[in-house]
Amino acid sequence: MPQISPLIKTLKKQLKANGHTYLDVAKLLDLSEASVKRLFAEQNFTLQRLEQICHMMGLEISELVQLMEGEQRKIIQLSLEQEQEIASDLLLLMVTACVINGYSYQDLIDQYDIKPTDCIQKLAALDRLKIIELLPNNRIKLLVAANFSWQRNGPIQKFFQEKVEQEFFSTGFDQDHESLIVVNGLLSKASNLEFQKKMQRLAKEFSELAQHDMALPMDNKHGNTVVLAIRRWQYNLFESIRKK
Template sequence: MSQTSALIDTLKRQLRSQGKTYADVASWLELSEASVKRLFAEQHITLERLERICDQLNLEFSELVQAMQEEEHRLQELTQAQEQSIVDDRELFLVAVCVINGYRFDEIHRQYQLSEAQCTRQLLALERLKLIDLLPGNRIRRRVAANFRWRPGGPIQRFFQQYIATEFFHSRFDGDNEKLIVLNGLLSHAGNVEWQQTMQRLANEFHALCERESGLPIHQRFGTTSVLAVRQWQSTLFKDVARGSYQKSNRV
């Protein structure tokens, strides 16, 4: 991530932490809300405008930079071995997912059939993995970055593909809290790259929304999974009727 992207992401977190919106920023900068959204999306915010926003947040620009640097030192992903150690221990896996999603000690103990001793043992294991700091009173301080992710193609992602994906897609996706969109079309290599960038921005928005709602009581928040995937791919469904070289082409 570039320094500009990191700085703007940090600014977004500061805005969310104070309950401020694009509409607030628009009024501070005397711009339309659409213009502000475009500035953030394109990451074209001048230093003068950044300082004006910081002023409204009672934040020095140097403090914003410091917050960005602190975030950069937080854990963004685990090593292959660390992920494997989590996958190999179902109890540890459960507690890891809980703390990454902001559960407190008592919430883990209350929601799952784990004793206090079991919770403590697994939290200490996560502390050794540097995911958290376990503080006095069983308070949990996460050490993961806002954009923390499981390793692409790593043990946890493979575990999802092997065991969870089938269960996840075993749904009609017609409930109020469900949605399935399947898209199919023809894209150039450049178009594919652009679409992947759009997907990443959407993933960032998902993380931002989770962070924004992290202050809500746990009983008002629910486990939610969103799968974003794209693949230059041709189904074998029509392969037998394709002509010659088109059998190995990238056509639909």
């Protein structure tokens, strides 16, 4: 079957969305849980097994393919022009960040001091920008992919760097929901690049957890921000006494 990798990724998402685990699949296929994990890791499914799993979720294979194609059509990044329009309007930026993280129209109205007419106006702007599809009764269909990201050094990334940086670090990081780890050491260029790959994998895991939690009621989740960074850098004090 073509495009097996994105198809299996979609299958995994549907299993999570329907509350199924690898153990459920193992029981269905009369396999061990370890064997099922290996099937997913190797992406080695027969059509019969794929059909069995789909039927467990009330899907046909053709419907799974449609879901996969829908995911592939989603936006993974905005254009600079789109980001500039959003970054120039603080309320629009707030609404954008919220809907990308799964907020509904009612969630926005309930949690923020925003007039319904203003909220609908901003949602309509996002519909025009093809970030969402605004459906009847103000329902929101998100058109961005799970791996969506802002433009590197783009208007929105710069906004958060300039406006949020000081506020983000103005805490002792001593609460149970906070953590700050600062390490330093001498790395080769190859080790630096390897660590950057690990950071990307960790960021992907964060996004997957956020996707999984989208189905939870809004009262059961809270906004979280992760900052991962690495660069060649020393404190200015150290640099000032470095031999030239």
